[in-house]
Amino acid sequence: MKIYIAPIAGVTDYSYRKILKEFNPDMMFTEMISSNAIVMGNEKTKTDMLKLLPGDAVQLFGKDKDVMLESAKYIQSIGVKHIKKEVSIPIIGNGDIFTPEDAYDKVKKSKVDGIMLARGVFGNPWLIRQIKEKFEFGEVKTIVTDCDKIEMAKKHLKILLEDKGNRGIVEMRKHICWYIKGMKNSSKLKNEINKLTKVEEIEKRLDTFII
Ligand SMILES: Cc1cc2nc3c(=O)[nH]c(=O)nc-3n(C[C@H](O)[C@H](O)[C@H](O)COP(=O)(O)O)c2cc1C
Incomplete structure (x- = not known):
């Protein structure tokens, strides 16, 4: 069971991903990044939005498929393995996971391969660890004061x-x-x-x- 951190505009910037990383999620998405900005060489996008931690995945947006392709190539050139090559696509449960029990229920009821957290980790990076504990030991061990x-x-x-x-x-x-x-x-x-x-x-x- 994998734990992913969703792309969250205005929240999952480099700094918060650094905090979340301490709790070992399986993968984290950056905030959404404009493919146009990458191709146009926008400095803020390159130095700020594309400041990445090992294993980060990038969410690109754009309308023009050539621009999308070019920006995807650029992203790959800086070391992001964001293009899925496997044939089987994992099913990821996302939405309204605020507690380890929510995660547990979602996995058991919906038979998903992993879960993706967004609002649940706002001010609560410990949720990642607590979910892992719930799956591993059947109970949460981390108490947050x-x-x-x-x-x-x-x-x-x-x-x-x-x-x-x-x-x-x-x-x-x-x-x-x-x-x-x-x-x-x-x-x-x-x-x-x-x-x-x-x-x-x-x-x-x-x-x-x-x-
Ligand atoms: C403040 C905020 C910003 C978001 N930004 C994005 C985004 O840039 N790209 C995206 O695909 N989803 C975005 N989402 C959606 C989340 O990734 C997630 O799918 C959604 O919040 C449901 O998960 P949750 O119930 O755990 O919050 C955003 C959600 C919130 C609350």
Whole structure:
């Protein structure tokens, strides 16, 4: 049973894939990438969107089949093995998997070969490991504490800033909301964090939240 991470615009960027990678999904998709942008040599696409981790799969979009083909060739030339050559096509279950039990039910009921996660891993990369545990041991062993979530949010913020510089601060806001969802006083923290513009302030606010 394989676990895939879906293409998710605005979420599965290089930084978050780095976080997710720690939990060993079988394959992760990039955000959707414009085949036109690749062929036109758009710098942001090449340096930002096509910054890949080993094993990443790329989702291309475009209307022109020649442009699609050319961009696919480019993607292959930089080492992505995204074209499926096998004849048998695996069936992947995707949609509404938020818990290990959801994954387990989907696999048992629909006889899929693997599952693909999207919203379920928003602020919850641990879901990948928990699903593996559910299949391997019949139960989930990884317990995620509020402290774990805050530490992960800080680590994610650091990676995002290293990757994208200060614009990462705004991009990180949605991720922080997802990490703290369901925690006590999370809506208050969310409102406060959304007003902060300095990394140190955000880190400090996250630290004091769990004291
Ligand atoms: C914010 C967001 C962005 C998405 N972006 C893409 C995308 O770029 N390409 C794509 O094929 N699917 C995209 N999807 C769809 C997901 O890949 C997935 O198929 C869908 O969310 C159902 O899975 P889920 O119920 O686990 O979220 C997106 C979904 C969300 C919520």
